[in-house]
Amino acid sequence: MQPSDKFKGTMKFDPALLRVPQPAPADLGHYLVMIAGAQPGLRVEIAVQPVTVGRSHEQTLVFDDSSLSRRHAQVSLVGGTIVVEDLGSTNGTYVDGSRIDAARGLAEGALVTMGAQTFKYERHSREDIRRSEELNRDLDKASGYVKALLPEPLSTGPVRTDWCFKPSATLGGDAFGYLWIDNQTFAIFLVDVSGHGVGAAMHSVTVLNVMRQRALPEGDWRNPGSVLSALNDRFQMDRHDGMLLTAWYGVYDVVTRTLAFSTAGHHPAYLVAIGHTEAEPLGVKALMIGAMPGLSYPVQHAAIPAGSVLYVFSDGVFEIMTKARVQWTIADFLPLLTAPRVEGLTESERLYRAVNEVAGPGPLEDDFSLVVATFP
Amino acid sequence: MNMQIAPLAERHVKVTLAGRLDTPGADSIETRFLASLIPDANNAIIDMSQVDFISSMGIRMLVSAARSLKMRQALLAMYGVQEQVNQVLELVAIHQMIPVCKTEAEAQAAVGLRVA
Numbered sequence: 001m002q003p004s005d006k007f008k009g010t011m012k013f014d015p016a017l018l019r020v021p022q023p024a025p026a027d028l029g030h031y032l033v034m035i036a037g038a039q040p041g042l043r044v045e046i047a048v049q050p051v052t053v054g055r056s057h058e059q060t061l062v063f064d065d066s067s068l069s070r071r072h073a074q075v076s077l078v079g080g081t082i083v084v085e086d087l088g089s090t091n092g093t094y095v096d097g098s099r100i101d102a103a104r105g106l107a108e109g110a111l112v113t114m115g116a117q118t119f120k121y122e123r124h125s126r127e128d129i130r131r132s133e134e135l136n137r138d139l140d141k142a143s144g145y146v147k148a149l150l151p152e153p154l155s156t157g158p159v160r161t162d163w164c165f166k167p168s169a170t171l172g173g174d175a176f177g178y179l180w181i182d183n184q185t186f187a188i189f190l191v192d193v194s195g196h197g198v199g200a201a202m203h204s205v206t207v208l209n210v211m212r213q214r215a216l217p218e219g220d221w222r223n224p225g226s227v228l229s230a231l232n233d234r235f236q237m238d239r240h241d242g243m244l245l246t247a248w249y250g251v252y253d254v255v256t257r258t259l260a261f262s263t264a265g266h267h268p269a270y271l272v273a274i275g276h277t278e279a280e281p282l283g284v285k286a287l288m289i290g291a292m293p294g295l296s297y298p299v300q301h302a303a304i305p306a307g308s309v310l311y312v313f314s315d316g317v318f319e320i321m322t323k324a325r326v327q328w329t330i331a332d333f334l335p336l337l338t339a340p341r342v343e344g345l346t347e348s349e350r351l352y353r354a355v356n357e358v359a360g361p362g363p364l365e366d367d368f369s370l371v372v373a374t375f376p
Numbered sequence: 377m378n379m380q381i382a383p384l385a386e387r388h389v390k391v392t393l394a395g396r397l398d399t400p401g402a403d404s405i406e407t408r409f410l411a412s413l414i415p416d417a418n419n420a421i422i423d424m425s426q427v428d429f430i431s432s433m434g435i436r437m438l439v440s441a442a443r444s445l446k447m448r449q450a451l452l453a454m455y456g457v458q459e460q461v462n463q464v465l466e467l468v469a470i471h472q473m474i475p476v477c478k479t480e481a482e483a484q485a486a487v488g489l490r491v492a
Binding site for chain 1: 432443
């Protein structure tokens with residue numbers, strides 16, 4: 001950049017220098033990315049060697065999928081075009097929903113379905129793929145760290161728990177836990193940091209560790225409102241990279257069978273009592289943690305009859321797009337809470353599978369965090 | 377998510393949002409949204425009548441703006457919120473930071489713009 005003669009001290013620069021360079025055609029790879037099936041997100045480059053798909057172990061991609069033939073289809077790069085060919089499969093190979101009866105060249109974005117496996121054809125710079133895989137490894141490490149901090153399910157005692165935590169592909173900021181405050185008082189909590197990625201995960205881990213270690217001297221752990229106020233004062237957004245978080249916190253008294261609870265910008269938890277066909281919302285209306293200092297959070301109480309089940313979950317559980325591209329809300333999810341149990345599945349796993357059944361192809365967009373607490 | 381910004385008066389602007397204020401929606405407009413309000417400490421009203429979905433990231437964007445403006449003695453208000461979006465905003469008690477008004481006139485009054 002050189003100073004202009006006309007405008008002393010004014011720097012002129014060529015806008016062309018600001019344009020992001022596009023990768024040369026030779027640097028673009030051909031990829032099939034699985035969007036539904038055994039391994040959503042699986043990415044396979046189609047290069048010199050054709051890729052075969054089927055159930056038998058001689059194939060390049062092998063899936064234990066009874067709707068696939070042993071040798072089902074082949075995908076190859078022919079003269080710069082990706083070509084898919086059915087290899088005489090029983091159930092056929094489909095491109096964009098139509099069964100093919102001869103080798104077919106694919107347009108970018110085409111969907112290829114073989115059995116229960118659906119791939120999308122994409123073109124990407126190999127450098128971008130390398131960086132994306134590096135980021136995914138970092139996200140996997142962060143996700144692994146969050147999982148390592150989650151408590152073991154409780155199968156005995158006056159409170160039984162099971163949970164399901166499925167981080168999204170970009171890792172949201174969910175975390176949850178429960179602990180005995182004393183031999184009579186049991187606390188359950190769930191937090192959701194706004195945003196995705198390592199930053200949100202780090203923030204959720206910080207909050208989670210504060211809760212696990214009860215490192216809030218200014219909070220009374222038996223008083224949900226006190227805990228949320230203390231968290232709010234500790235985690236103001238201007239000191240934490242603009243991040244906010246929502247939270248649900250409840251304290252169960254084993255002797256009185258009463259649950260005290262409060263929420264900060266979070267949807268309610270839901271209680272289903274034996275013999276009831278509807279779930280009771282347990283929540284209050286209050287601002288998210290970190291938005292404004294000095295807030296107080298109201299506390300409400302609920303009786304917990306014997307055999308009741310409490311569901312505490314993040315918005316990633318219900319804010320999904322269905323296969324028909326319809327936005328789900330919490331009202332769509334709630335009927336699942338009173339649906340019959342499935343033998344052999346924990347309650348949280350049952351609900352995760354039910355939500356996945358409704359959701360469009362590919363991984364869920366946000367973390368799926370669900371804690372189920374049963375009070376015998 | 378689409379966004380239009382129009383001046384109303386000195387240090388008063390109107391922001392019109394249209395679409396989904398979810399993570400990609402908020403990402404697509406947040407920089408421009410904050411840049412149009414914060415540096416000049418513009419009081420702002422937000423027309424939410426064409427926003428049909430809001431997620432936590434959208435709420436974060438609005439809260440962040442309100443907080444920064446408050447530090448600069450400026451105000452933010454929204455109006456015309458659709459019912460399903462209003463349910464979410466009520467749940468998070470956003471009215472504690474940003475008035476949720478029924479009409480544009482009310483929103484203008486909430487940010488101190490005298491209605492002619």
